[in-house]
Amino acid sequence: MTAPQRSWAGTRIRVALLLVLLYAGASTVRWLHLGAEWPARSGQDEISTYERRFEEVRSVLPSRGVVGYLGHPDPTGATPREANAASVLHFRRYLLAQYALAPVVLIESVAPEFVLGNFDPGTQPSPPAGRWEKRDFGDGVVLFRRSGP
Numbered sequence: 001m002t003a004p005q006r007s008w009a010g011t012r013i014r015v016a017l018l019l020v021l022l023y024a025g026a027s028t029v030r031w032l033h034l035g036a037e038w039p040a041r042s043g044q045d046e047i048s049t050y051e052r053r054f055e056e057v058r059s060v061l062p063s064r065g066v067v068g069y070l071g072h073p074d075p076t077g078a079t080p081r082e083a084n085a086a087s088v089l090h091f092r093r094y095l096l097a098q099y100a101l102a103p104v105v106l107i108e109s110v111a112p113e114f115v116l117g118n119f120d121p122g123t124q125p126s127p128p129a130g131r132w133e134k135r136d137f138g139d140g141v142v143l144f145r146r147s148g149p
Contacts, residue, residue: 046096047096047099047100050096050097050099050100051099051100053100053139053141054097054100054101054141056137056141057101057116057137057141057143058100058101058104060135060143061101061104061114061116061143062104062114063103063104064103064104065104065105065112066104066105066106066107066112067101067104067105067106067107067112067114067115067116068106068107068108068109068110068111068112068114068115068116068128068144069094069097069106069107069108069109069115069116069118070108070110070115070116070117070118070119070125070128070144071090071093071094071108071117071118071119072086072089072090072093072119072120093118094106094108094118097116097118101116110128110129110130110144113145113146114143114144114145114146115128115132115143115144115145115146116141116142116143116144117140117141117142117143117144118140118141119140119141119142120140121138121139121140122140123140125142128144130146130148131146131147131148132144132145132146132147133145133146133147
């Protein structure tokens with residue numbers, strides 16, 4: 001290898017190392033920036049929101065067992081795309097509620113003694129068919145308890 005070739009090869013290696021170091025430094029700065037933002041944003045994620053939303057109803061429910069679940073009914077007259085979006089939103093809300101109330105198990109049924117309603121805030125849901133006591137916890141969270149046959 002001639003002297004100019006060695007010089008060019010050494011320069012390429014130095015440039016490559018410099019680029020790797022710059023990339024690593026930029027990535028570290030990005031991660032540090034995200035880490036600094038995390039405490040301010042951590043209380044705003046959906047899981048934390050649902051845990052706070054169901055905190056009061058959790059104290060009324062049994063510590064274990066099965067509780068019924070009611071969400072939004074499928075929209076009437078919706079296009080297939082709108083019906084699919086509503087179905088995905090319903091399933092997402094169900095999973096978040098299940099996570100917030102664990103180890104209680106939520107099932108989409110009105111057979112258990114307790115049935116949790118998870119609705120949009122401001123919605124006035126009607127109880128399931130039969131005799132039910134209704135307790136509204138606000139923010140769209142309603143608990144129905146069977147009061148008779």
